[in-house]
Amino acid sequence: MELMELFTVREVAAYLKTSRQQVRQMIHSGQLRAVLVGREYRISLEALAEWLEGNG
Numbered sequence: 078m079e080l081m082e083l084f085t086v087r088e089v090a091a092y093l094k095t096s097r098q099q100v101r102q103m104i105h106s107g108q109l110r111a112v113l114v115g116r117e118y119r120i121s122l123e124a125l126a127e128w129l130e131g132n133g
Contacts (some may be wrong), residue, residue: 083119
């Protein structure tokens with residue numbers, strides 16, 4: 078079993094130079110895949126790479 082690297086909404090927002098609200102909106106609209114851990118979203122490196130390939 079391979080562990081995947083997960084990023085917080087804050088980390089993804091900082092990387093993309095956008096707001097946390099924008100990242101959450103991308104998650105809710107289905108543009109960016111994420112998993113809910115407790116009450117917070119986590120975004121995998123793979124999901125972020127897929128989004129960047131499609132929108133970068």
